[in-house]
Amino acid sequence: MNAASRLPLVELEQVNARYENEIVLENITTSIYPSELISIIGPNGSGKTTLLKIILGIIKPSAGRVRLFRHYNGYTPVHIGYVPQHILYDPAFPVTVLDVVLLGRVKSGFSRLQKKDTDTAMNVLDMMGMKHLAEKGFQDLSGGQRQRVLIARALAGEPVLLLMDEPTANIDRDAEKEIYTLIRELTRTMTVVLVSHDLGVVPKISTRVFCLNRNLKFHETTELTGDDIRSLYQETMDLVQHSHSHDEQDLPGKGWCGS
Amino acid sequence: MVRVMIVFFRDLFIFDHVQYAVIGAVLASLSCGIMGSYLSVRRITSSAGAISHFLLGGLAAAQFLKKVYLVPIPVEAGALVAAVIAAVIIWLVTRWAKQREDTVLSVLWAFGMAVGGIFIFFTPGNTGNLQFYLFGDMSLINPSGLAAMGILAAVLILFFIFFYEKILAIAFDSEYAALRGIRVSMYSFLLLLFAALTVVVVVQLVGIVMAIALLSLPQAIAATFTRRLWQLIAGSIILSMIFTVGGFAASYEPGTPPGAMIILSAGFFYLVSLALKSFRKNRRTAQVSGAR
Numbered sequence: 001m002n003a004a005s006r007l008p009l010v011e012l013e014q015v016n017a018r019y020e021n022e023i024v025l026e027n028i029t030t031s032i033y034p035s036e037l038i039s040i041i042g043p044n045g046s047g048k049t050t051l052l053k054i055i056l057g058i059i060k061p062s063a064g065r066v067r068l069f070r071h072y073n074g075y076t077p078v079h080i081g082y083v084p085q086h087i088l089y090d091p092a093f094p095v096t097v098l099d100v101v102l103l104g105r106v107k108s109g110f111s112r113l114q115k116k117d118t119d120t121a122m123n124v125l126d127m128m129g130m131k132h133l134a135e136k137g138f139q140d141l142s143g144g145q146r147q148r149v150l151i152a153r154a155l156a157g158e159p160v161l162l163l164m165d166e167p168t169a170n171i172d173r174d175a176e177k178e179i180y181t182l183i184r185e186l187t188r189t190m191t192v193v194l195v196s197h198d199l200g201v202v203p204k205i206s207t208r209v210f211c212l213n214r215n216l217k218f219h220e221t222t223e224l225t226g227d228d229i230r231s232l233y234q235e236t237m238d239l240v241q242h243s244h245s246h247d248e249q250d251l252p253g254k255g256w257c258g259s
Numbered sequence: 260m261v262r263v264m265i266v267f268f269r270d271l272f273i274f275d276h277v278q279y280a281v282i283g284a285v286l287a288s289l290s291c292g293i294m295g296s297y298l299s300v301r302r303i304t305s306s307a308g309a310i311s312h313f314l315l316g317g318l319a320a321a322q323f324l325k326k327v328y329l330v331p332i333p334v335e336a337g338a339l340v341a342a343v344i345a346a347v348i349i350w351l352v353t354r355w356a357k358q359r360e361d362t363v364l365s366v367l368w369a370f371g372m373a374v375g376g377i378f379i380f381f382t383p384g385n386t387g388n389l390q391f392y393l394f395g396d397m398s399l400i401n402p403s404g405l406a407a408m409g410i411l412a413a414v415l416i417l418f419f420i421f422f423y424e425k426i427l428a429i430a431f432d433s434e435y436a437a438l439r440g441i442r443v444s445m446y447s448f449l450l451l452l453f454a455a456l457t458v459v460v461v462v463q464l465v466g467i468v469m470a471i472a473l474l475s476l477p478q479a480i481a482a483t484f485t486r487r488l489w490q491l492i493a494g495s496i497i498l499s500m501i502f503t504v505g506g507f508a509a510s511y512e513p514g515t516p517p518g519a520m521i522i523l524s525a526g527f528f529y530l531v532s533l534a535l536k537s538f539r540k541n542r543r544t545a546q547v548s549g550a551r
Binding site: 056057058076077078080082084087090092093094095096099100102103104106107108109112113137153157 | 300302421424425427428430431432434435436437438439440441442482485486487488490491
């Protein structure tokens with residue numbers, strides 16, 4: 001299942017992004033290839049979420065350009081699945097688990113959901129061990145279960161590229177483990193980009209690690225072997241453990257990724 | 260109470276205006292059950308309050324033109340124009356200046372009232388109208404008004420049946436809906452426009468001041484026993500019908516303002532539903548702790 005084709009799915013060319021007058025991302029050039037599991041790490045406010053949203057087209061870059069699926073005819077932005085970190089939803093929103101998962105298959109224009117869509121949604125729930133929750137109210141679930149439902153929503157759209165923004169934030173250890181197992185499973189059939197704070201597990205399961213830092217520089221760790229990643233992250237983990245008592249904001253910007 | 264009901268049902272079969280009022284209540288309930296549910300799940304019910312108060316400007320301006328310049332337009336036309344303007348303004352603001360939405364709603368609210376106040380001052384014989392604008396008058400509903408209410412209800416029902424999934428997607432997570440290729444902005448505008456037109460209808464029933472209640476209380480009650488958007492809509496429609504027809508019937512013989520009766524009954528049942536909800540919750544926690 002390694003990259004049969006080395007043509008990139010996503011290409012970023014000298015992308016800049018800003019909020020108001022503040023530069024969030026600067027001069028980012030990279031590509032994402034099929035079958036990768038890329039993790040994006042970096043301190044708070046380093047532009048991780050912004051980078052995902054630029055790939056998704058939710059945020060327009062202030063400079064540079066983003067090319068999606070240039071070498072892949074027939075793939076459109078709809079083939080990107082997205083698991084947001086937060087959704088601004090009403091805690092009393094009247095919606096069932098199956099409804100939420102089906103929203104990952106909603107189509108534009110006049111086409112409506114068919115039985116086939118429900119079948120796919122149920123299969124995804126089944127795969128994630130949540131079939132029995134299908135008719136439950138979304139608001140009746142635990143935080144971890146909701147997170148899994150949002151992952152199911154992204155998977156229901158049968159994406160070729162899955163972008164996940166801190167999928168393990170705000171959930172307990174056991175649920176976290178399950179989600180990592182699931183992510184590894186998913187990389188067999190799709191490319192995954194994972195934003196994470198977790199410097200312990202995530203780099204170990206990733207094929208490449210992007211480090212985004214507050215200085216808005218982009219370090220791409222190219223051509224890393226497994227040993228390189230391990231040694232790189234051994235350092236990083238030490239760094240994190242070392243400064244464990246500090247607020248994450250206190251992490252030094254320079255050399256943050258052990259570079 | 261029995262006598263009140265007997266008089267109501269007797270007149271229901273005799274007088275046209277009683278029948279119109281009841282049919283109007285049923286038709287308006289369809290629209291406000293649907294749009295109130297949309298507004299409540301998108302958490303923008305306050306925009307209905309702003310729109311309804313903004314309508315005063317349109318209503319009073321139309322009345323002024325009619326009385327002073329003898330322009331042959333119904334006052335509802337003024338309300339319609341104001342509703343469309345309000346929807347466009349709110350849409351533009353939410354689209355281009357997201358962070359200041361509540362400010363603009365307050366401005367619309369006050370500005371409409373101010374414009375209304377000026378026009379009412381310059382219109383001769385205006386005091387009776389103010390009562391009508393603020394509290395509505397169901398007995399003034401006429402066949403052409405019913406036709407308009409019927410068309411709006413039919414359009415809304417078809418729109419929601421046909422685009423249900425898209426509306427749900429936008430209300431639940433508009434960012435994700437946009438990723439699925441849904442034209443969120445266009446739907447948001449259409450729905451805002453529909454909400455504004457619904458407010459015009461509701462204002463005829465309960466007036467400017469209480470319109471927001473009829474667009475939120477039935478939903479708040481229905482939310483305690485529904486788990487899906489379509490159930491919320493259906494429950495709200497039924498509750499709206501009960502409150503509007505019931506409120507009108509109860510106020511008919513004593514001659515109390517029907518709008519006020521409608522909102523009082525809705526408010527009362529809202530409190531009952533809250534009490535039931537906390538009762539059920541307490542019992543559930545009692546059972547859980549009993550099991551331990």
